[in-house]
Amino acid sequence: MATLLLPLTILSLVAAGIVAGHNVTISLLDSAIAKGAVCLDGIPPAYAYSPGFGDRYDNWHVFLEGGGWCQNVDACLDRARSSNGSSAKLMSTQNGIVSFGGMLDANSTFNPDFYNWHVVKIFYCDGSSFMSDVEDVDPKYNLTYRGARIYDAMMDELLRIGMGNAKNALLSGTSAGGLATTLHCDKFQSLFHNTTRVKCVSDSGFFVHGEHFMGADWREAFFFSVISTHGLANMLPTSRTSKFSSTLCLFPENLVPDIQTPLFLIESAFDSYQISQNVFSPSDTSPRWISCIRNLMFCNWTDIKIMKGTHS
Structure with missing residues (x-):
């Protein structure tokens, strides 16, 4: 179950570094095509991998990128034209390179606990917090909703290159990636032997329903649209959907009670998104x-x- 909820006003531990981190090459996971694990625009998903070294070579940190959600076809079409919906757009805008900072940094001065772990950043191109799995491609708009397949294909690739032998494994993410971390935490743990220590960190991903606070109806309606657009009703934990509507099951406050893997929740007391971006x-x-x-x-x-x- 969730073990910690910290209201922090300091900078995010995962998303931001004190100085620019080291550059890592972005790669397309071409093998994902055969599994139908593609972005909204049908392009293979992308990731960046920095190998571990030294005395912590057996430790792995997998980071899920955030970036909101697309709640209807128009929003998903717009997203498919951006780096959050197309790996092709990502590669062109980033010139094939991403900077790893914060908890992803290989500098021991700024990241003493994780600097020499294997680090993988999985880029976000589905708009559903890596949860959608719709077989049919939208015939009119040529959109593909396959976030869950992207997650599974990425995990298969990481196991292939050695992650299954990890002594310590950490799944983390920010914003929509933080929600994805919460949703996939126990599933991530199931990839490893019982001897592997597995933990999860959701940073700025505790999006609250807060039914007694202003905007609750808007928040519920928004997540309802996300679930409808991406066909998530059957993808959410049955332990939760048996007690709540599928919409409410996308809110972490209704998810964390059943999570068995140690889950650490980091949330600013005045989260800028939840206050300013039409949430609160x-x-x-x-x-x-x-x-x-x-x-x-x-x-x-x-x-x-x-x-x-x-x-x-």
């Missing part, structure tokens, strides 16, 4: 409210109360 923000989206988000000196008491509600 009030219906007043005026410049005054935006100014409040950026500087508390411009907030009134009602604004402060709304913000405090995000971590109560």
